[in-house]
Amino acid sequence: MATSYNSPKFNPFDPQNAIEFVNSNTSTKLREIVSQMLTLKDRAVKILEEAKRDAQLHQAICNMVKRPGCIFYFYRNDESKLVASIVSPSEWGEICPYASFFGAFQLQYDQSWLPVEQLDNKTSRQMEIDSLVDRLRDKPTLFNALTDND
Numbered sequence: 001m002a003t004s005y006n007s008p009k010f011n012p013f014d015p016q017n018a019i020e021f022v023n024s025n026t027s028t029k030l031r032e033i034v035s036q037m038l039t040l041k042d043r044a045v046k047i048l049e050e051a052k053r054d055a056q057l058h059q060a061i062c063n064m065v066k067r068p069g070c071i072f073y074f075y076r077n078d079e080s081k082l083v084a085s086i087v088s089p090s091e092w093g094e095i096c097p098y099a100s101f102f103g104a105f106q107l108q109y110d111q112s113w114l115p116v117e118q119l120d121n122k123t124s125r126q127m128e129i130d131s132l133v134d135r136l137r138d139k140p141t142l143f144n145a146l147t148d149n150d
Contacts, residue, residue, distance in 0.1 A: 057113045060084045068109040074102040109133050
């Protein structure tokens with residue numbers, strides 16, 4: 001009969017087992033850090049792509065004042081240059097004077113552009129913040145903007 005004293009068992013005091021534990025823990029921690037690094041890299045790439053797109057949209061031909069909160073429709077003209085418009089493709093119908101439709105975006109208060117497909121993804125908290133920003137722009141006194149309900 002084998003007893004617990006003479007059966008091959010894990011011995012936490014065995015130096016080899018301790019080294020295996022250290023190696024295992026180190027690998028686990030390094031995997032976590034590498035995973036975070038890859039996530040940050042992906043996020044950085046996305047931020048850079050959005051910044052490039054935002055700069056491109058800001059450089060579009062535009063004959064109007066761009067106000068945050070408004071939706072703009074971007075088209076390519078015959079020379080492949082971007083043109084900003086407040087007229088949607090459906091409003092133009094078949095008489096659209098542009099070569100192609102690029103996309104619809106809402107100008108944000110931080111001057112970034114949000115694709116209209118993502119407007120529904122805004123949280124109620126984001127909408128509350130946007131509402132307060134609108135009120136702050138109309139009434140510069142912070143206290144009035146936060147407490148006045150008219």
